[in-house]
Amino acid sequence: MLLDLPSTREESWRWGDPAAIAAAAGLPRGEALAGAWFLDLEGARAVFVDGVLDEGRSDLRHVAIAPLEGGEHVLGRRTTGNGWSLRVDANASAELIQIVHISTGGDNQLPAEIVLAGGAQASVVETYVGTGWSNRSTRITLGAGAKLTRAVRLLQASGFVSLRDEAEVGAGASLIVTVLGAGDAGTRIDGAITVSGDDAFAEYGGALLTRNAQKQECALSVRHAALNGQSKQIWRAVAADTSTASLAARVEVARDAQKTDGVQSLRGLLLKRTATVNLKPELEIFADDVKCAHGATVGELDQRALFYMQSRGIPHAKAQALLTRAFVGDAFAQIADETVRDAFVADADAWLEAALSAPLPLAGGAGGGASS
Amino acid sequence: MLKIENLHAEIDGKEILKGLSLTANAGEVHAIMGPNGAGKSTLGYVLGGRPGYEVTSGSVTFDGVDLLELEAHERAAAGVFLGFQYPVEIPGVSNVQFLREALNAQRATRDEKALSGGEFLKLARAQADLLGMDYDMLKRPVNVGFSGGEKKRNEMVQMGIVNPKFAILDETDSGLDIDALRVVGDGINRIMRAPDKAVLLITHYQRLLDYVEPDFVHVLADGRIVRSGGKELAQQLESEGYVGIAA
Numbered sequence: 001m002l003l004d005l006p007s008t009r010e011e012s013w014r015w016g017d018p019a020a021i022a023a024a025a026g027l028p029r030g031e032a033l034a035g036a037w038f039l040d041l042e043g044a045r046a047v048f049v050d051g052v053l054d055e056g057r058s059d060l061r062h063v064a065i066a067p068l069e070g071g072e073h074v075l076g077r078r079t080t081g082n083g084w085s086l087r088v089d090a091n092a093s094a095e096l097i098q099i100v101h102i103s104t105g106g107d108n109q110l111p112a113e114i115v116l117a118g119g120a121q122a123s124v125v126e127t128y129v130g131t132g133w134s135n136r137s138t139r140i141t142l143g144a145g146a147k148l149t150r151a152v153r154l155l156q157a158s159g160f161v162s163l164r165d166e167a168e169v170g171a172g173a174s175l176i177v178t179v180l181g182a183g184d185a186g187t188r189i190d191g192a193i194t195v196s197g198d199d200a201f202a203e204y205g206g207a208l209l210t211r212n213a214q215k216q217e218c219a220l221s222v223r224h225a226a227l228n229g230q231s232k233q234i235w236r237a238v239a240a241d242t243s244t245a246s247l248a249a250r251v252e253v254a255r256d257a258q259k260t261d262g263v264q265s266l267r268g269l270l271l272k273r274t275a276t277v278n279l280k281p282e283l284e285i286f287a288d289d290v291k292c293a294h295g296a297t298v299g300e301l302d303q304r305a306l307f308y309m310q311s312r313g314i315p316h317a318k319a320q321a322l323l324t325r326a327f328v329g330d331a332f333a334q335i336a337d338e339t340v341r342d343a344f345v346a347d348a349d350a351w352l353e354a355a356l357s358a359p360l361p362l363a364g365g366a367g368g369g370a371s372s
Numbered sequence: 373m374l375k376i377e378n379l380h381a382e383i384d385g386k387e388i389l390k391g392l393s394l395t396a397n398a399g400e401v402h403a404i405m406g407p408n409g410a411g412k413s414t415l416g417y418v419l420g421g422r423p424g425y426e427v428t429s430g431s432v433t434f435d436g437v438d439l440l441e442l443e444a445h446e447r448a449a450a451g452v453f454l455g456f457q458y459p460v461e462i463p464g465v466s467n468v469q470f471l472r473e474a475l476n477a478q479r480a481t482r483d484e485k486a487l488s489g490g491e492f493l494k495l496a497r498a499q500a501d502l503l504g505m506d507y508d509m510l511k512r513p514v515n516v517g518f519s520g521g522e523k524k525r526n527e528m529v530q531m532g533i534v535n536p537k538f539a540i541l542d543e544t545d546s547g548l549d550i551d552a553l554r555v556v557g558d559g560i561n562r563i564m565r566a567p568d569k570a571v572l573l574i575t576h577y578q579r580l581l582d583y584v585e586p587d588f589v590h591v592l593a594d595g596r597i598v599r600s601g602g603k604e605l606a607q608q609l610e611s612e613g614y615v616g617i618a619a
Contacts, residue, residue: 302460302462303423304460305460305461305462307420307422307423307444307460308456308459308460308462309462309470309473309474310421310443310444310445310448311420311421311422311444311445311447311448311453311454311456312445312448312470312471312474312478312530312534313445313448313449313474313475313477313478313481313534314445314470314473314474314477315443315445315477315481316443316444316445318473318477319445322465322469322470322473323462323464323465325464326462326463326464326465326513327464329464330464
């Protein structure tokens with residue numbers, strides 16, 4: 001199979017891992033994983049196995065299956081074909097939509113579109129499990145005053161997941177996307193968000209947790225093209241072992257996009273000195289009356305905090321896990337739905353337990369007291 | 373209870389403790405005073421097991437156990453509490469979660485049953501009340517945004533919750549106003565003044581000793597105890613300074 005993937009000599013792919021994509025695509029197909037991947041929430045449900053709808057396990061409601069374009073992007077365009085479409089009429093609210101992508105091996109492509117008319121609202125939760133190469137494009141159009149929240153859990157145990165997201169955020173609209181990479185698959189997220197209407201809000205953030213020799217990366221750009229826009233990019237990267245987590249985040253403010261208020265916070269945590277976190281914050285500002293706060297830091301866990309916790313009786317591995325959980329938690333704060341947020345925290349905890357070999361208590365719940 | 377013999381310790385290859393010996397029995401409060409750089413905080417950290425502080429010779433036994441062989445968290449579970457001169461801020465971890473983790477981890481190390489959420493909250497609320505700390509502060513991230521006095525008060529709340537056998541309190545009085553000093557002093561007496569407990573009070577000043585009366589006062593200078601006496605030694609230091617006494 002000729003994949004025609006980009007080269008790491010291209011700047012936007014300098015931390016990319018096309019070889020991992022090719023390797024994932026070459027994994028043999030197998031049985032679909034069984035498991036309860038849906039969160040305990042009412043609403044529409046769709047299961048895609050290797051990019052194909054499993055009708056027996058789906059309840060589509062607002063969602064339609066339709067031929068869709070994947071766009072121009074080097075990975076996104078490969079998805080052109082049948083995909084899922086969510087279109088919500090003006091001032092209507094769609095029920096929560098949960099989508100589970102089960103990949104069994106090989107490569108699978110699936111396009112998606114989310115089109116919310118003026119004042120419409122929708123909420124989407126996507127979960128990726130399995131193996132192989134899952135390639136997705138999601139094209140989002142938000143009309144005036146529309147609101148979309150989208151939460152993406154990348155939990156594939158092996159292989160590769162690539163997401164191409166393109167969004168147009170209309171006047172007064174709000175887009176909130178949160179991504180958690182907590183599986184063992186390679187990850188590439190390409191996001192291109194345009195804040196095209198006045199007074200709009202776009203938040204695109206999350207956490208990439210990498211271990212062993214895994215590589216996950218996100219290349220995101222938010223372009224402000226209208227007045228009074230607000231955007232946030234809050235990302236946390238945690239890298240263990242010899243893994244690499246990379247974040248390239250860009251904010252562009254066009255000449256006319258006065259009063260833009262942008263926040264960009266990229267923070268990396270190295271759990272081992274053999275791990276790598278790459279951060280590339282970029283600001284390109286052509287308007288003169290804007291506020292763009294930005295910060296990028298990479299470090300290790302605070303040794304003083306670790307000792308403080310140990311001196312109170314908390315074993316080292318558990319102290320590490322608690323501090324790392326707190327570090328990652330910043331990236332989930334914008335998830336409004338408690339069940340979804342708890343799922344993200346639980347996914348991150350499961351990752352931390354595996355990466356640090358330390359059991360964590362339920363946040364705020366009973367139990368605790370285990371030591372490693 | 374605690375027996376330190378000829379303790380030598382260094383950090384980054386520099387020797388700080390140079391043959392320190394001290395015995396503290398159950399029921400006793402020992403004050404350690406001394407000039408800046410004498411090794412007071414180093415003594416606290418060495419006893420607490422802070423990484424980077426290397427013991428090159430000597431021994432420390434706690435209730436007959438070799439304390440230096442224990443990990444920091446095991447020392448806590450054994451009943452040793454280190455009150456920090458500069459309590460650390462931990463963003464993203466609430467006081468309640470931190471303390472419950474700490475207490476239950478100690479209990480687990482001692483093979484005791486974990487406290488339930490309800491049991492723990494009752495205990496935490498009672499200790500916060502006794503130290504005049506607003507209960508809402510227990511829900512906030514550990515020490516984040518706390519004033520110096522609030523951090524020290526929080527140390528005492530923590531001590532009340534874990535209820536140690538032996539407390540090493542490193543300049544717990546620094547940064548406290550007069551009222552807070554009284555509250556903290558009362559806390560130390562209430563939590564630690566018992567026939568089966570002992571305290572090592574590291575301080576620069578006499579004023580905390582007005583509230584927590586020591587049974588013994590030691591002067592630490594250049595990594596060693598150079599003089600020991602009763603509480604009157606602290607008053608003498610206050611009026612005469614370290615220069616003459618430590619020389």
